[in-house]
Amino acid sequence: xxxxxxxxAVPYAWLLALFLVPFIIVLKISLSDTALAIPPYVxxxxxxxxxxxxxxxxxENFVWLTQDDLYWxxxxxxxxxxxxxxxxxxxxxxxxxxxxxxxxxxxRATLMMLVILPFWTSFLIRVYAWMGILSNEGFLxxxxxxxxxxxxxxxxxxxxxxxxxxxxxxxxxxxxxxxxATLDRMDASLIEAAEDLGCxxxxxxxxxxxxxxxNGIIAGCFLVFIPALxxxxxxxxxxxxxxxxxxxxxxxxxxxxxDWPVASAVAVILLLILIIPIVLFQRNQxxxxxxxx
Amino acid sequence: MPEKIFAPWNDPDQKPLIRFQNVxxxxxxxxxxxxxxxxxxxxxxxxxxxxSGCGKTTMMRMLAGFETPTSGSIELAGKNIVPVPANxxxxxxxxxxxxLFPHLTVWDxxxxxxxxxxxxxxxxxxxxxxxxxxxxxxxxxxxxxxxxSGGQRQRVALARSLAKAPKLLLLDEPLGALDAKLRQDTQFxxxxxxxxxxxxxxxxxxxxxxxxxxxxxxxxxxxxxxxxVATPDRIYESPESVYVAxxxxxxxxxxxxxxxxxxxxxxxxxxxxxxxxxxxxxREFSEGQTCHxxxxxxxxxxxxxxxxxxxxxxxxxxxxxAYLGNLSTYHVELPGGMIIKAQTANTRRLSRRSFTWExxxxxxxxxxxxxxxxx
Amino acid sequence: xxxLSWFNIVSLTLGFAFLYLPILILVIFSFNESxxxxxxxxxxxxxxGELLQNEAFLNAAWVTLKVAVFSSTLATVLGTMAAYVxxxxxxxxxxxxxxxxxxxxxxxPEVITGLSLLLLFIGIGLDRGVLTIVLAHTTFSMCYVSVxxxxxxxxxxxxxxxxxxxxxxxxxxxxxxVTLPIIAPAVIAGWLLAFTLSLDDLVIASFxxxxxxxxxxIKIFSAVRLGVSPEINALSSIxxxxxxxxxxxxxxxxxxxxxxxxxxxxxxxxxx
Numbered sequence: 001x002x003x004x005x006x007x008x009a010v011p012y013a014w015l016l017a018l019f020l021v022p023f024i025i026v027l028k029i030s031l032s033d034t035a036l037a038i039p040p041y042v043x044x045x046x047x048x049x050x051x052x053x054x055x056x057x058x059x060e061n062f063v064w065l066t067q068d069d070l071y072w073x074x075x076x077x078x079x080x081x082x083x084x085x086x087x088x089x090x091x092x093x094x095x096x097x098x099x100x101x102x103x104x105x106x107x108r109a110t111l112m113m114l115v116i117l118p119f120w121t122s123f124l125i126r127v128y129a130w131m132g133i134l135s136n137e138g139f140l141x142x143x144x145x146x147x148x149x150x151x152x153x154x155x156x157x158x159x160x161x162x163x164x165x166x167x168x169x170x171x172x173x174x175x176x177x178x179x180x181a182t183l184d185r186m187d188a189s190l191i192e193a194a195e196d197l198g199c200x201x202x203x204x205x206x207x208x209x210x211x212x213x214x215n216g217i218i219a220g221c222f223l224v225f226i227p228a229l230x231x232x233x234x235x236x237x238x239x240x241x242x243x244x245x246x247x248x249x250x251x252x253x254x255x256x257x258x259d260w261p262v263a264s265a266v267a268v269i270l271l272l273i274l275i276i277p278i279v280l281f282q283r284n285q286x287x288x289x290x291x292x293x
Numbered sequence: 294m295p296e297k298i299f300a301p302w303n304d305p306d307q308k309p310l311i312r313f314q315n316v317x318x319x320x321x322x323x324x325x326x327x328x329x330x331x332x333x334x335x336x337x338x339x340x341x342x343x344x345s346g347c348g349k350t351t352m353m354r355m356l357a358g359f360e361t362p363t364s365g366s367i368e369l370a371g372k373n374i375v376p377v378p379a380n381x382x383x384x385x386x387x388x389x390x391x392x393l394f395p396h397l398t399v400w401d402x403x404x405x406x407x408x409x410x411x412x413x414x415x416x417x418x419x420x421x422x423x424x425x426x427x428x429x430x431x432x433x434x435x436x437x438x439x440x441x442s443g444g445q446r447q448r449v450a451l452a453r454s455l456a457k458a459p460k461l462l463l464l465d466e467p468l469g470a471l472d473a474k475l476r477q478d479t480q481f482x483x484x485x486x487x488x489x490x491x492x493x494x495x496x497x498x499x500x501x502x503x504x505x506x507x508x509x510x511x512x513x514x515x516x517x518x519x520x521x522v523a524t525p526d527r528i529y530e531s532p533e534s535v536y537v538a539x540x541x542x543x544x545x546x547x548x549x550x551x552x553x554x555x556x557x558x559x560x561x562x563x564x565x566x567x568x569x570x571x572x573x574x575x576r577e578f579s580e581g582q583t584c585h586x587x588x589x590x591x592x593x594x595x596x597x598x599x600x601x602x603x604x605x606x607x608x609x610x611x612x613x614x615a616y617l618g619n620l621s622t623y624h625v626e627l628p629g630g631m632i633i634k635a636q637t638a639n640t641r642r643l644s645r646r647s648f649t650w651e652x653x654x655x656x657x658x659x660x661x662x663x664x665x666x667x668x
Numbered sequence: 669x670x671x672l673s674w675f676n677i678v679s680l681t682l683g684f685a686f687l688y689l690p691i692l693i694l695v696i697f698s699f700n701e702s703x704x705x706x707x708x709x710x711x712x713x714x715x716x717g718e719l720l721q722n723e724a725f726l727n728a729a730w731v732t733l734k735v736a737v738f739s740s741t742l743a744t745v746l747g748t749m750a751a752y753v754x755x756x757x758x759x760x761x762x763x764x765x766x767x768x769x770x771x772x773x774x775x776x777p778e779v780i781t782g783l784s785l786l787l788l789f790i791g792i793g794l795d796r797g798v799l800t801i802v803l804a805h806t807t808f809s810m811c812y813v814s815v816x817x818x819x820x821x822x823x824x825x826x827x828x829x830x831x832x833x834x835x836x837x838x839x840x841x842x843x844x845x846v847t848l849p850i851i852a853p854a855v856i857a858g859w860l861l862a863f864t865l866s867l868d869d870l871v872i873a874s875f876x877x878x879x880x881x882x883x884x885x886i887k888i889f890s891a892v893r894l895g896v897s898p899e900i901n902a903l904s905s906i907x908x909x910x911x912x913x914x915x916x917x918x919x920x921x922x923x924x925x926x927x928x929x930x931x932x933x934x935x936x937x938x939x940x
Contacts, residue, residue: 003839008757008766011750011810015769018807022784025791096683099676111680113919118687120911122868124885124892125904129690132697132896137706139693172687230777232871237892247779251871254783264787267780278775359830379833392831396849405845406835440932442939457835 030061030264061265071266074244075273081160081235081245082228085167089224090217092168093175097216098209100176101183112180119173127166127237134162134238158240166234171227175220182216183209215288222281229277230270246270300524301334302510308371310335310461310493311356316365318351318517325351326362327517338487338494340508342501344540348517349497353463356495357386370460380409385459389466391450393438399449400425400434406457424452427486444475451483455490464496468503480506501541505529513537535666538587543622545593545633547586551578551665559665561586564629570605574665585666590636592662595623595648596655603657609633611652623648625656691908698901706896715902725903728887732867735798735883739805740862746806747813747862748855754814755821773811781808782875789876796878804876805866812865813858820854860918864911 065071100111118126133139134157141153156162186209194204210217232247239245246266254263301307309332318326326348333339341349354360355367358379366373374382385406393402403424407417425431428448433441438449447467454462467483468476484507487494498504504511505525512522513536521528521537532538535546547570549563554571559578561570563586570586578584599606612632613624616639623635635656648654698716702709719725750770757763773781785804786796794800828850832842848855870885877883884903891900 004757007749008753008760011746011753011814012762012766014746014807014810015750015766018785018788018803019769019773020765022788023780025787026780026784029787092683092686095675095679099679099683102673102676103680109919109923113915114684114687117912117915118691120864120915121691121908122885122904122911124868124870124888125694125907126691128888128892128896128900128904129694131892132706132901133690133693135706135896139706142706169686169690172683176683226775227777230779232777232779233889237889247777250779250783254875260787263783267783270777271780274775274777281775282771357830357834359833379830380836380838384834386831386834388827388831390825390827392825392827394828394831394846394850405832409836409841437932439929440936442936445936453831453835 026264026267029261030268031059032061032261061261062269064262065265065269070244071249071269074246074249075269077244078229078246079273081163081167082225082231085164085171085228086221086225088164089168089171089175090221093172093220094179094217096172097176097179097183100180101186108184115173115176115180123170124233126170127233130162130166130169130238131157134165157238158243160239160243162238163235163243163245166238167224167228167231170234171224174223178219178223179213179216182213186212215284218284219281219288222277222284226274226277226281229274299336299509301337302332307334309333309368310337310370311495312366312368313352314366314368316355316362316367318348318355318360319363325517326355328365329517329519331512331519331522333493333495335493336491338484338496338507338509340504340511341495341497341514342504342511342540343499343514345499347514349499349514350465351517352514353386353465353495353497356461357384357463358382383460384463385454385457385461386463386465387450387454387467389469391438391446391470393446393449393453395438398435398437399430399441402438402449403453403456405453410457420456424456427455427489428452443470444479447471447479451486455486455492458490459492461493461495464494466498467496468500469498476503483507505541513540531664532587532666534668535585535587538664538666543590543634543636545588545590547588547631549584549586550581551584552580553578558660559584561665564627564631567607567627567629570663571660572605572663572665573660576665576667578665578667582667585668586663587666588633588658588663590622590634591620593633593635593656593658595625595635595637596657597647597652599655600657604660605663606655606657607633608653608655611648611650611654614648614650623654625654694901695905695908698898698905700898700901703898715898716906719899719902719906722899724882725884725887725899728882728884731798731881732884735801735805735873736863736866739802739809739866740859742802742806743810743813743862744855744859747810747858748817750810750814751816751818751821755818770811770814773808774815776808778869778871782872785872786875796876797881800876800878801873801881801883804872805862805869808872809862809865812861813855816858816861817851817854820851824851860914 100108100115103111131138135141136153136155136157138157140156141150144150145153156165190208190212191204194208195201199207230247231245232251235243235245235248236251239248247270250263250266250270253259253266311331311333313329313331316326316329317324329348329352341352343349351360355362356369358374358377362375367375369382369384374384394405397405400421403421404417407420412420421434422431425434428451430445430448430452433445433449438446441449447470451467464483468479471479480503483494487507496504496507505528508525510522511525511528513520513528515536521533523531528537529541532541538544539546547561547563549561549570551559551561554560557573557575559572559574561572561584563570572586594600594603599608607627609625609627611623612626615622615624619639620636621639623637625633625635627633633656697706697708699711699713700708701712701714750766754767754770782804785800785807789796789800789803824847828846829842832846833839837845868885869883870889873883874886874889877886888900888903891897
């Protein structure tokens with residue numbers, strides 16, 4: 001009995017102290033006034049005084065977020081960038097996953113390893129690799145000018161286009177893997193059955209393969225969308241000064257403006273936005289787990 | 294013949310090795326074991342038999358110490374073992390999945406329990422070698438479980454659970470994973486090993502043939518209760534309920550009303566316009582009580598002419614013949630639509646078989662050939 | 669065997685080219701003589717030499733390695749415990765909160781995790797340094813470890829543990845002698861994942877690091893913000909080479925073991 005208590009208590013206490021408590025502090029600070037002291041905030045909420053707490057709640061920082069349209073735009077453009085790049089990742093990832101599942105059996109383990117390999121490689125380095133490709137005198141422009149498609153270099157680096165490329169590139173394995181997993185498990189005789197019943201190859205794909213890989217598609221989309229929404233490294237390295245993403249805004253609010261309460265309020269709202277896709281994702285995973293005992 | 298007199302359950306002076314007393318086990322609202330009492334004696338090969346979900350596995354897991362009864366007590370050699378944890382019980386178990394440790398060799402698997410008991414090294418080695426010899430596994434001592442066949446794995450599991458010389462060995466569907474041929478051989482091997490080691494065995498199985506073959510006594514269970522506990526021949530020849538009669542082997546059940554005809558003899562009226570049947574019974578039935586007549590197919594004779602001196606005879610036509618090689622089972626439809634199964638040994642060649650489809654035949658059996666049951 | 673259609677071959681080629689070309693270009697140009705990273709001026713290992721003399725990078729690498737070893741080891745212990753609790757402990761008060769806290773860090777944006785931990789450390793007056801990064805990394809990577817380990821534990825045949833108890837083991841002995849050796853590959857995979865996550869992390873480390881405890885990703889990030897540099901290319905290439913060798917070795921070993929096991933099982937079945 002002691003042993004069981006100890007086993008539960010240790011990781012529990014760790015997570016409470018280093019995950020839940022910090023988050024409550026963020027919530028608390030987001031309801032505080034800014035001050036130029038270090039730490040640069042004045043707590044307006046004292047813990048344990050619940051009645052006062054409710055009367056003293058200071059939503060000033062949140063009101064500020066609604067008034068300054070920078071934040072609105074940042075939220076909207078984060079959602080837009082995350083959504084569009086998720087769709088682009090799907091468009092690229094699905095054919096790759098499909099081809100992998102159709103590849104000869106002895107190739108598959110190797111192909112699988114090739115997809116996982118970038119995942120183990122530093123994210124920062126993989127994003128950085130694109131800086132040399134997308135810059136004005138970068139390899140892409142050199143190549144396009146050499147082929148004669150363009151005559152003057154295109155400005156790609158430090159624009160939203162570069163951010164899209166970066167997200168698609170960085171999160172492609174997350175899209176390929178779950179889709180490949182569902183396609184790989186699919187019984188090949190289902191396609192034969194569909195063709196036997198009069199489907200053409202293309203209609204068999206749309207009527208059988210795609211519906212059966214639905215779970216993989218949904219899982220892949222969430223796995224790309226959720227981290228893309230709060231992304232910081234990609235917009236700050238590949239994006240320009242006009243690229244608005246909420247992770248970057250939070251970072252700048254914190255490190256450059258030193259406005260901790262506003263940064264905390266941004267964090268709280270980012271989380272509120274994320275809760276919807278996270279809950280949906282969790283539900284989808286659960287449904288899937290129940291469907292396959 | 295010592296087997297003939299091995300019947301400690303009939304001897305009032307014998308102390309049981311295991312005693313379940315009013316044991317109930319609930320999982321939430323589900324009652325897995327319902328106020329059950331049972332005694333098992335030393336050196337017995339005791340089978341718990343029943344369909345899945347009847348509670349037989351729960352009984353075994355309570356003996357091993359993996360489940361605690363909700364109420365009641367379980368005694369082992371006179372001591373209540375309910376508060377004793379699994380690792381401190383002189384009871385070992387052979388798991389259905391064998392549960393062989395995949396990272397250890399056959400030798401280390403067998404030595405595993407001995408090492409836990411702080412036995413000196415040379416004694417461990419001697420005991421493991423003894424077990425390897427007993428189960429004919431000497432050649433495979435250095436192999437890992439995945440490097441041996443299913444039958445060999447089964448023997449490793451047996452050797453491992455016997456190594457500590459437990460007072461009681463529990464076997465959870467020990468032969469379930471083997472194919473039919475291997476299973477038969479292994480059944481006899483198990484009986485031999487049980488006899489050589491003198492260990493008390495409790496086996497859980499859903500296979501009635503297996504239970505009948507290996508066990509000294511069989512407990513038929515259903516829905517957490519014991520339906521009947523008896524020797525295999527008594528379970529088969531004199532079941533105490535329709536459930537047991539039906540669960541063990543093939544049987545014809547005819548429902549009717551009993552009326553007393555003489556000492557231990559009853560008349561059974563069972564259908565309009567049909568001659569009543571007669572059966573002996575040492576159970577008492579009141580006048581007109583609903584009863585069930587259970588007749589094993591092999592106790593029914595089949596003939597073209599009405600047999601002159603049969604206690605019971607009914608006429609019908611052959612609906613189906615199942616040819617099983619050594620036996621043939623005839624499905625005979627009686628005028629009321631009831632179907633009776635009769636079995637004959639195929640002592641003659643098929644081409645000289647006397648009956649075929651749609652023949653009208655007589656079925657007959659003696660008054661002692663059927664069992665009269667209340668429910 | 670199925671034959672690949674043209675469409676599939678094209679998808680595979682383009683897909684993998686997209687995944688690998690950027691890395692390949694980066695590695696090739698790390699051997700470029702010129703300081704201009706986009707113009708090839710001949711083969712040279714000059715930048716590797718300069719890198720090895722760059723004290724700041726070497727210090728950062730050392731800090732990163734220390735943080736990664738400590739945090740991944742701690743995370744493996746805590747994550748394995750947490751996985752055990754999730755899969756085995758049954759019901760206990762606060763179970764929902766517990767599993768919520770295990771899964772939440774997996775989807776939590778790094779900026780939020782970093783920010784909240786920094787505010788905690790300031791709140792309790794803990795000086796930022798190696799210790800705070802280790803604490804932060806342990807917290808989020810233990811969740812990854814617990815996911816990896818619990819997915820193995822779910823398929824673990826419980827009767828193996830029961831057999832160990834039945835043969836006289838205490839519950840802890842059963843874990844040490846039976847469960848742990850069998851789930852070891854998952855625990856090791858969890859450790860490697862935690863190690864890599866710690867090695868790669870920029871955002872959380874930026875929030876929780878002090879001035880004297882700059883990690884390699886922080887160093888790379890501040891250098892890279894100013895633009896592409898051949899030294900960073902060289903550093904990246906080294907890191908990529910380490911990971912590549914590691915992953916390929918691991919997958920070859922796994923593949924060989926699986927093949928051998930299959931082979932032996934078939935042999936055992938034939939011998940029956």
